[in-house]
Amino acid sequence: MPGHDIIVIGASAGGVEALSRLVKALPTDLPAAIFVVLHVPAHGTSLMPNILNRCGTLRAWHPEDGASIQHGQIYVAPPNYHLLVKRGYVHLARGPKENGHRPAVDPLFRTAAQHYGRRVIGVVLSGNLDDGTAGLAGVKSRGGIAIVQSPDEALFSGMPRSAIENVDVDHILPLNAIAPFLVRLTQEQVEERQAGSASAQMEIETDLVELDMAAHSKYERPGTPSGFACPDCGGALWELGDGKLLRFRCRTGHAFSGETLLAEQSEALETALWSGLRALEERAALAHRMFKGAHDRNHTKSAQRFAQQEQEAQQNAAVIRQVLLKGLKDGDGEQVENGHNGNGVNNKNGRDGGETLSSQQPVPSPHSPFPIVAIASSAGGLKALTELLSALPENFPAAIAIVQHLEPHRASQLAEILNARMALAVKQAQQGDQLRPGEVYIAPPNHHLLVNPDATIELSKTELVHFVRPSADLLFESVAASFKERAIAVILTGKGKDGANGIKAIKKMGGKAIAQDQTSSDSSGMPENAVDTGCIDWILPLNEIAATLLNLTMNSRYS
Known part of the structure; x- marks a missing residue:
């Protein structure tokens, strides 16, 4: 038996x-x-x-x-x-x-x-x-x-x-x-x-x-017609009776739970909004060209008509742009109440997400610069980030900004997970956060993380880059522009080529670049594409990257 x-x-x-x-x-x-x-x-x-x-x-x-x-x-x-x-x-x-x-x-x-x-x-x-x-x-x-x-x-x-x-x-x-x-x-x-x-x-x-x-080939399908369309093929979805679980399946076989279908619809809606915004901006640009041509030929009525069409397209584009931006603020619930936002901020030193800057920790400025380490990871990133950051001391003399590719429509617990395993202060980044040495800032799901010249963080929901948001390229490019030779970029395990273009910007502005080697990477796509740019200074196994970062940031050139 x-x-x-x-x-x-x-x-x-x-x-x-x-x-x-x-x-x-x-x-x-x-x-x-x-x-x-x-x-x-x-x-x-x-x-x-x-x-x-x-x-x-x-x-x-x-x-x-x-x-x-x-x-x-x-x-x-x-x-x-x-x-x-x-x-x-x-x-x-x-x-x-x-x-x-x-x-x-x-x-x-x-x-x-x-x-x-x-x-x-x-x-x-x-x-x-x-x-x-x-x-x-x-x-x-x-x-x-x-x-x-x-x-x-x-x-x-x-x-x-x-x-x-x-x-x-x-x-x-x-x-x-x-x-x-x-x-x-x-x-x-x-x-x-x-x-x-x-x-x-x-x-x-x-x-x-x-x-x-x-x-x-059968015309009958289990369940009853739901009135919803399949996000994958556009066909009708049948609602399936699965006890307490709400499920759907289309004629071709694509299947969704209720929660997954909601997430897929959100993604499809955003894609449609971006497509609509692009079409309206193109319409406005074309109408402007038509207006100029008519104006130059003294066709007054035609010029007025094209000018009106341009204005209407611009106004409609502005409405969609506001919807996208409003979705950024209202959709993520990142309002700070009572000095706390629940985003996995390190409480080891009595800090939380809504803290104000104290007199003992002055705001960095261009006159008192510190280095920044920008890290990008994807598949296998949790393990790699844990090992790397755990090896850095609490008084690490640089700020750390991280882009880890995450599922776009789910709250991330990455900050809490890392925060519980290391001495550094770890938090999920918020709009306007002031960078400080020894603290780690992680891009929220579905948001690009950018660093401004005044060492503050900007979050954005602009278009996907290499099909991802957050994008390592945008982080690296902003860090290169803001910190120049004080910028250090690290490409860890991950699939795809996100980060490779950003590495070029880091090197162009005088910064340094490190890539995890193939042997220690769970997925070597991102590091290998970065290496192919010819802009990587060190290709290192994961267990040697922390020591190299310490040597670089302790160098007098950054102090």
């Missing part, structure tokens, strides 16, 4: 650290197969198997389609493929995204429950929004066991909280208790009686994610 030998795990933001700690505590002879979905960019390279192989003794790998299921192995979903569990083997599918992701957690959980029923253990770890909740409900409906990491200790609590609120989970555990509990469960025998056959809705949803032609 088998045990609970099918373990499916879902994670997103903060998942690398959680998975690493979990796998490290599992024994080599674990009598179970483990399947992992971690949200990763669709067109990047995932280093998750390498990380897990360094941490533990179980073999972790990206399986090929059709790979057989064996105990003692960790099957990690590759980028841009759903990982699905079949009876005795795995299947990789390029089906429609679910909750905006491919791979997504829900399809993994749902297919494991469909084929292995009571033998399945579903585990939801750190992450934003709510992918995995519907899948965990599917695990429970088929007699499996549902385990959720305690939200209070998860780096990002969205996924765990959603699962707890919408699923009758069996166990809510701190991360260090999950591994021994899994070991115990795998040793328990399970009677393979099914909790009834899989529901028709579960089977149809599985067929849709596998791009099964028979399922896609």
Whole structure:
């Protein structure tokens, strides 16, 4: 009689650290197969198997389609493929995204429950929004066991909280208790009686994610028409009855929870506003050219008409611009009340987000300059930032500004996480913050962070740069202009090329630039693109960057 030998795990933001700690505590002879979905960019390279192989003794790998299921192995979903569990083997599918992701957690959980029923253990770890909740409900409906990491200790609590609120989970555990509990469960025998056959809705949803032609050719869809449109393809969404969880799926198979759909709609609305602003500004520019031509030819009536059209376009553009700016202020709730804003500010020295400057800490000015270290990171950034900043002393003689790519529509706990692990004062940046040596300022989600010449911070919601906001390029460029030779840029682990253009600006103004080396980076895209500019002064392993920063900032040239 088998045990609970099918373990499916879902994670997103903060998942690398959680998975690493979990796998490290599992024994080599674990009598179970483990399947992992971690949200990763669709067109990047995932280093998750390498990380897990360094941490533990179980073999972790990206399986090929059709790979057989064996105990003692960790099957990690590759980028841009759903990982699905079949009876005795795995299947990789390029089906429609679910909750905006491919791979997504829900399809993994749902297919494991469909084929292995009571033998399945579903585990939801750190992450934003709510992918995995519907899948965990599917695990429970088929007699499996549902385990959720305690939200209070998860780096990002969205996924765990959603699962707890919408699923009758069996166990809510701190991360260090999950591994021994899994070991115990795998040793328990399970009677393979099914909790009834899989529901028709579960089977149809599985067929849709596998791009099964028979399922896609059916005119009927589970649920009832919702009146909402799919953010991915524009088709009609059907509302699905999943107990307490509000879910939607379109004809082509894209699926969304209510919370994810709301976030996707916000993103689509902002994109539409930026498109409208661009179109109106182009219309105003064209009308101005038409006005000048008509005016030069003494066509008075035509000139008046074009001038009126230009004015109308400018007025409408101003309205949209105000909507975008108002969204920046009202949407994020960053008003300071009673001297506190709850943004993860260091309280070690009695400071908080709403503090006023004391006479013992004078405002920096161009006449009393200090250096600034601008740091950029993306995939793998939490681990890299923790190691780097923990190695810096409390009296570090430079201000530190950080851009870490974050999910745009979720509150970030990065400042709180870092603040609890180091001596430096860490806070989420606010508009007008005055930079001080020994303090760390982190760009809020969905805001560019810029540094002004008077060493104050400016937050902006101007257009995305390299598809991201906050942008490392904008931070570096502003730091280069404001601090010139007193600027030091650091590019840490991450995908893409954000930061490379900013590095050129740093060097042009006389600053210094450091890139994390490929060996110590979880993702080497950002450092490698920075190195390719020819403007990097040092390529260093992560554990040597802090010492180099200390040497640079203690140099008399900066004092």
